[in-house]
Structure formats: C-alpha cells, structure tokens
Amino acid sequence: MAGGATSGGNAVTDTYKEARNWLLLPAWVTLSFLVLAPVLLMLVYSFLTKEFRGGVIWEFSLAAYDQFFFDRGLFGDDPAQIEWTYIAIFWRSIWQAGAATLLSLAIGFPTAYFIATRPEKQRVIWVFLITIPYWVNLLIRTVSMRFLLRDEGPLNSFFMATGLVDGPVHMINTNFAVQVGLFYSYLPFMVLPIYAAVERYNFTLSEAAADLYANKWITLRHIVLPAVKPGVIAGCILVFVPSLGSFLAPDLLGGAKNFMIGSLIEEQFKGNAGNWPFGAAASMILLTMVLIILVIYARAQARSDKEAG
Amino acid sequence: MSLENPNAIEVREAVKRYGNFTALKTISLSIKDNEFFTLLGPSGCGKTTLLRMIAGFEDVSEGAIFLYGEEIEGLPPHKRPVNTVFQNYALFPHKTVLDNVAFGLQMRGNSKADSRKKAGEMLELVQLSQFANRKPSQLSGGQQQRVALARALAPQPKVLLLDEPLSALDLKLRKAMQLELKHLQRETGITFIFVTHDQEEALTMSDRIAVMSSGELQQLGDAREIYESPRNMFVADFIGETNLLDVSVDRIESGQAVCHLDGGHALTCPAIEDVTAGLNVHLSVRPERLILTTGPDTDTGMKATVRENIFVGTDITTLVDLADGPQITVRTSNSARGNERIFEPGSPVFVNMEHGAARLLVD
Ligand SMILES: Nc1ncnc2c1ncn2[C@@H]1O[C@H](COP(=O)(O)OP(=O)(O)O)[C@@H](O)[C@H]1O
Numbered sequence: 001m002a003g004g005a006t007s008g009g010n011a012v013t014d015t016y017k018e019a020r021n022w023l024l025l026p027a028w029v030t031l032s033f034l035v036l037a038p039v040l041l042m043l044v045y046s047f048l049t050k051e052f053r054g055g056v057i058w059e060f061s062l063a064a065y066d067q068f069f070f071d072r073g074l075f076g077d078d079p080a081q082i083e084w085t086y087i088a089i090f091w092r093s094i095w096q097a098g099a100a101t102l103l104s105l106a107i108g109f110p111t112a113y114f115i116a117t118r119p120e121k122q123r124v125i126w127v128f129l130i131t132i133p134y135w136v137n138l139l140i141r142t143v144s145m146r147f148l149l150r151d152e153g154p155l156n157s158f159f160m161a162t163g164l165v166d167g168p169v170h171m172i173n174t175n176f177a178v179q180v181g182l183f184y185s186y187l188p189f190m191v192l193p194i195y196a197a198v199e200r201y202n203f204t205l206s207e208a209a210a211d212l213y214a215n216k217w218i219t220l221r222h223i224v225l226p227a228v229k230p231g232v233i234a235g236c237i238l239v240f241v242p243s244l245g246s247f248l249a250p251d252l253l254g255g256a257k258n259f260m261i262g263s264l265i266e267e268q269f270k271g272n273a274g275n276w277p278f279g280a281a282a283s284m285i286l287l288t289m290v291l292i293i294l295v296i297y298a299r300a301q302a303r304s305d306k307e308a309g
Numbered sequence: 310m311s312l313e314n315p316n317a318i319e320v321r322e323a324v325k326r327y328g329n330f331t332a333l334k335t336i337s338l339s340i341k342d343n344e345f346f347t348l349l350g351p352s353g354c355g356k357t358t359l360l361r362m363i364a365g366f367e368d369v370s371e372g373a374i375f376l377y378g379e380e381i382e383g384l385p386p387h388k389r390p391v392n393t394v395f396q397n398y399a400l401f402p403h404k405t406v407l408d409n410v411a412f413g414l415q416m417r418g419n420s421k422a423d424s425r426k427k428a429g430e431m432l433e434l435v436q437l438s439q440f441a442n443r444k445p446s447q448l449s450g451g452q453q454q455r456v457a458l459a460r461a462l463a464p465q466p467k468v469l470l471l472d473e474p475l476s477a478l479d480l481k482l483r484k485a486m487q488l489e490l491k492h493l494q495r496e497t498g499i500t501f502i503f504v505t506h507d508q509e510e511a512l513t514m515s516d517r518i519a520v521m522s523s524g525e526l527q528q529l530g531d532a533r534e535i536y537e538s539p540r541n542m543f544v545a546d547f548i549g550e551t552n553l554l555d556v557s558v559d560r561i562e563s564g565q566a567v568c569h570l571d572g573g574h575a576l577t578c579p580a581i582e583d584v585t586a587g588l589n590v591h592l593s594v595r596p597e598r599l600i601l602t603t604g605p606d607t608d609t610g611m612k613a614t615v616r617e618n619i620f621v622g623t624d625i626t627t628l629v630d631l632a633d634g635p636q637i638t639v640r641t642s643n644s645a646r647g648n649e650r651i652f653e654p655g656s657p658v659f660v661n662m663e664h665g666a667a668r669l670l671v672d
C-alpha cells in the first residue's frame with residue numbers, strides 16, 4: 001500500500017515536469033525565432049560580401065569589419081590606418097545616450113518618487129497619466145518635438161513673448177535637441193522601474209533615519225537610494241540601450257551633423273545605396289558593446305551583493 | 310513641578326484627528342524624568358499615534374506636547390532629542406549592525422571613527438559584539454530587537470520611545486528582554502516610554518502605567534493601583550482577570566456598601582462616591598481573592614456548585630455556579646495548602662471573599 005502511494009507520487013511529479021516542458025515550448029520557440037535567429041542571421045551577414053544594389057553575395061569576407069576599423073585610402077591599397085569616422089559616431093552615440101539617460105534620471109527619479117508617495121488610489125492615475133503620451137506613435141511624437149524646438153516654434157515664441165530672450169534660441173539640429181528627443185522617447189522606461197522600487201520601499205526606514213537625526217537629503221542619499229538602487233539601474237539600462245541604437249531622434253532633431261549609430265545602421269539597409277554586411281557588422285559591434293556594459297553591471301551587482309552578505 | 314526639574318514629557322490636552330476620525334481625544338499626562346512609563350491598551354486605541362506625536366512623525370491637531378518644559382510642536386523629528394525603537398525594528402538592511410548603531414552618532418556630528426567606537430560599546434552592552442559586521446537580515450528576531458535598542462540608545466536621547474518592542478518575540482525571550490530593558494533603563498537613567506498591549510508586561514516593567522482605550526486615557530497609576538483599584542469597568546476587565554458581577558446596592562453603612570447579587574447572595578465592599586442605596590452597579594473581584602470552602606467561612610459565604618477545574622500550572626482555575634446566580638471564576642494556587650481547597654466537579658461549596666477584595670464600579 002505504502003509502495004503504491006510512493007510510485008503514485010512519482011508519477012504525479014513526472015507528469016508535472018512534462019507538462020511544464022510543454023508549457024514552456026511556446027516561449028522557447030518564440031525566443032528562438034525572434035531573438036536567436038535574427039542575431040545569428042546578422043552575425044552571418046556581417047561576414048559576407050556586399051552586393052552593390054543592397055543584399056549580399058554568399059562569400060566569406062572580413063571587409064565589413066575592416067571598413068569599420070581601418071582606413072586604406074580611396075582605392076583600398078594604402079597602408080591600413082585606424083578609421084576614426086565610425087568610432088567617432090559610436091563615441092558620440094554613447095555620449096548622447098548617456099546624457100539622455102542622466103536627463104531621464106534627473107527628471108524621472110523625482111517623478112517616480114512623487115507618484116510612489118501618493119495615496120494608493122491616486123498612484124494608478126498618475127502612472128496612467130505618465131503613459132498617455134506614449135500611446136501616440138514615436139515618429140509622430142518626434143516630429144512634434146521638432147516642431148516645438150524650431151526657431152520659429154511655440155517654445156521660442158513663448159520665450160520671446162515673455163521677453164526672456166531677444167532672438168530665438170537655436171535648439172533644433174543640436175546635440176541638446178537629440179538628448180531632449182531621446183529623453184522624451186524613453187522617459188517611462190526610467191519612471192516605471194524606479195516607481196516600482198520606491199513603492200516597495202519601507203518608508204519606516206526613512207522615519208528611523210529622521211529619528212536618528214538625519215535630514216531629508218542624507219536620508220535620501222544614504223537610506224532611500226541604496227534601497228531603490230536596483231530600480232534606478234534597471235531604469236538607466238532601459239533608457240540607455242534603446243537610446244544608443246535610436247535613429248528617429250538623431251535624424252529628425254539632430255540634423256546631418258549629429259549622426260548616431262542607429263542612423264548609420266539604418267542607412268546601410270535603406271534603398272539601393274546600402275551595404276548590408278557593413279550594417280550587420282555595425283549592429284554586431286553595438287550588440288557586443290551593450291553586452292559588455294551589462295556584464296560589467298552584473299559583475300558590480302554581484303560584488304555589492306556579496307558585500308551585503 | 311519646579312522649573313529646574315520639569316517633566317520629561319508633558320502632554321497637554323492633545324487631540325489627534327485623521328480627517329473626521331478622532332484617534333486621540335484630549336489626552337493629558339505627565340511623564341517624569343527617569344521614569345519607566347508604559348502606555349497600555351488594546352490594539353487600535355491610539356498608543357502608536359501618541360508615540361508618533363512625541364517623536365514628531367504626526368502633528369498635534371489640538372493641544373501641545375512639552376519636552377523638559379519646552380514645546381516641541383513644529384520641531385521636525387530629526388531635531389528632537391528623542392529616539393524610537395520601532396515596532397518592526399526598521400533596521401537599515403544594507404548597513405552592517407555596527408553601522409546601524411553608529412548612524413545616529415554620526416548624524417549628531419561625531420566622526421566616523423568615534424561613532425563606530427561608541428557603537429561598538431553599545432553592542433557590547435547588548436551582547437552583540439560578535440555580530441557587528443553582519444547585516445540585520447542575518448540575525449534572529451531577538452538579536453535584531455537588541456540592535457534596534459542599541460541603535461536608539463547610542464545617541465543618548467533624553468527620552469526613548471519603544472513601540473511594542475517585544476511583541477514579535479517568543480515568550481521566554483520576551484521575559485528575558487523585559488528584565489534586560491528594565492536594567493538598561495536603570496543603568497542609563499533615560500526616560501522610557503514603553504508601549505504594549507500586554508497587561509502582564511506592563512505590570513512587570515513599569516514605574517507607572519497609562520491605560521488607554523478608544524483614544525482616551527482611562528487610568529494612570531503604578532502597577533498596584535491599576536491592578537487593585539481599577540477606576541472603571543474597562544480597566545478592571547482589561548487588567549488581569551476579574552469577575553464582573555451585576556449587583557444592587559441595598560444600603561450604605563459606615564463606608565461599606567451592602568449589595569446583593571441576582572440570586573440574592575449578599576456582598577459587602579467599600580463604598581465609592583456616587584453610589585447610593587437602590588442603584589444597580591458592577592462589582593469586580595479578582596479570582597485569586599476568592600476562597601472555596603465546604604462550609605460558610607464567614608457570614609458572606611455564597612452557596613455554589615463546582616463546575617470545572619482547569620489546571621494552569623502555577624494555579625488551578627475553578628469555575629463555580631452560584632446558586633441561582635452567575636458563574637464565577639476562583640483561582641487557587643497549586644500548593645499543598647491550595648490543593649486542600651480544590652473540590653471535584655459537582656461538589657457543593659461555599660465561595661468566600663477576602664475582606665476588601667471587591668470593588669464597586671459605576672460604569
Ligand atoms: N494615518 C492614519 N490615518 C487614519 N487613521 C489612522 C492613521 N493612523 C492611525 N489611525 C487610526 O487611529 C487609531 C489608533 O491607531 P494606533 O495609534 O496605531 O493604535 P495602537 O498603536 O494603539 O494599536 C486606529 O483606529 C487607526 O486606524
């Protein structure tokens with residue numbers, strides 16, 4: 001009787017495991033088709049030879065990576081020198097994305113904190129309000145931003161009407177315009193994870209700090225921030241990564257001078273002028289960079305967790 | 310109250326409202342310097358609210374609170390020389406035990422090294438030195454409790470507020486901590502305001518107790534006063550175990566009220582103000598002040614039948630039915646002498662009351 005019960009228990013466990021595998025299958029299939037396959041395809045294409053009217057010739061070549069990193073003169077027979085053009089674009093992209101992330105953090109953190117400290121019923125409404133602009137397509141929002149920032153746009157009219165400035169402040173086609181555009185595109189990605197972290201935060205800890213003679217700033221810096229750090233870091237990654245690869249904001253708000261990686265890659269696949277292997281190689285380099293950043297973060301996190309015990 | 314030695318805390322006609330709900334209704338009380346003062350009352354009666362008003366986390370809707378003679382309304386919590394041991398401890402999870410204790414010292418302007426040194430001494434005092442470098446989550450509940458205590462005591466506050474600090478501990482640890490707290494209070498000379506809903510804890514530890522219910526102060530006094538002379542039904546019922554009986558007053562005779570129970574049993578107890586012949590009032594008598602005998606001991610012995618004996622270790626609780634009257638509880642100590650007064654269920658007995666054991670209550 002006891003034996004029967006035991007084997008029955010095993011059967012139940014086995015069935016359960018099997019069911020779990022089957023239930024996970026759709027997720028695995030989706031992930032493979034939508035993540036793994038495109039990345040592999042991109043990797044393969046980056047090592048192929050370019051076809052002049054777009055597309056590829058199935059022949060192994062390192063030309064794309066060579067073009068990215070080395071300059072061999074107009075006819076390709078000079079001695080190889082470092083090609084700075086693309087590295088500069090990458091560097092500018094990192095810088096722009098970083099600035100946009102900091103801007104999002106500066107605005108997003110107080111916003112998230114504000115929402116999380118409202119009475120429970122109001123919070124949903126605030127979160128809802130934050131997300132409303134994002135129901136509109138990103139392209140339309142970016143075009144509107146272009147309209148707002150123009151020399152003769154409403155912002156400048158307002159500045160001049162109030163007598164703050166004499167002539168229009170030139171904002172469009174500057175780095176600043178790109179940063180504002182990126183900031184506006186991805187702000188909710190900053191606000192929502194920080195909001196979630198602050199909402200989980202135990203505010204009695206802030207009271208305990210105040211009870212022990214800490215003023216508001218010290219409490220924020222030494223008690224609140226360490227507790228909500230995971231949310232802040234998640235928000236920064238969620239804004240930084242898509243900003244890095246973004247092309248709408250740089251194209252529409254930055255003009256030709258403020259080219260970013262996203263635009264560079266986009267151009268390689270547009271129309272007949274493109275270079276698919278080069279676009280694929282640039283994408284792989286971008287992907288590698290993002291992965292390196294994430295690994296560094298994961299390491300740092302693991303170390304601080306270890307310190308925390 | 311002289312100016313040189315004002316009360317540690319004086320709460321003067323303080324009212325607290327949340328919207329149109331009144332959590333505290335005109336509370337006035339004074340807490341002396343060096344006193345172990347306890348706020349006792351059932352959950353929801355406003356103990357935490359009063360404590361939070363003293364700490365500065367809640368403002369006072371009406372009235373005022375004075376700390377050593379100075380009004381403290383308007384002073385933010387981080388400027389009040391008052392520290393709190395929070396109910397759930399509220400230890401900083403990312404800081405070590407040592408840094409938790411050092412935090413308040415550092416905020417008071419001590420150097421990091423000094424703060425750590427003093428924090429180390431505090432940890433020694435609560436016997437947690439070997440855990441200095443752990444994180445709070447790596448400690449047991451009792452250890453966390455002691456860290457919270459060390460953290461709040463370290464900056465040497467004028468008044469220490471403790472909000473049900475022992476309620477999460479198991480019985481044995483709680484008893485040990487009760488003694489430890491009492492010692493710490495004597496050693497440091499700091500005024501303690503201790504909140505609990507456990508009347509036994511309050512009676513054991515306190516110099517004075519304020520009994521509260523529904524936002525009102527019911528009685529203020531030392532343990533003996535509160536236990537032996539409850540001022541009203543609520544206090545009598547809440548503190549310890551008691552028999553509350555409905556009686557009618559027959560006459561008042563040389564300071565004694567002669568009353569009778571429903572079943573006709575006569576009882577005599579000290580008269581109180583506002584009680585006159587013909588009134589229906591309540592009478593409170595503690596179970597340990599009743600004695601069972603086989604024959605009437607005194608002329609007030611009441612005829613009854615034993616229903617049940619319940620063994621509770623140190624004592625035996627006996628439920629008896631008064632003849633034509635209510636059921637009452639009698640407690641007898643579990644000793645050789647006490648056991649002579651235990652009778653089988655169904656036995657006819659007499660219930661005798663010690664002289665002066667009963668108390669009249671009007672409401
Ligand atoms: N922030 C608040 N808003 C509204 N009501 C509150 C608030 N804090 C406490 N109360 C109410 O005040 C009463 C007293 O609460 P509290 O002081 O916490 O009681 P205790 O500590 O004695 O259990 C309770 O009825 C509680 O619901």
Ligand SMILES: [Mg+2]
Nearest residue numbers: 353356357358
């Ligand atoms: Mg409470």
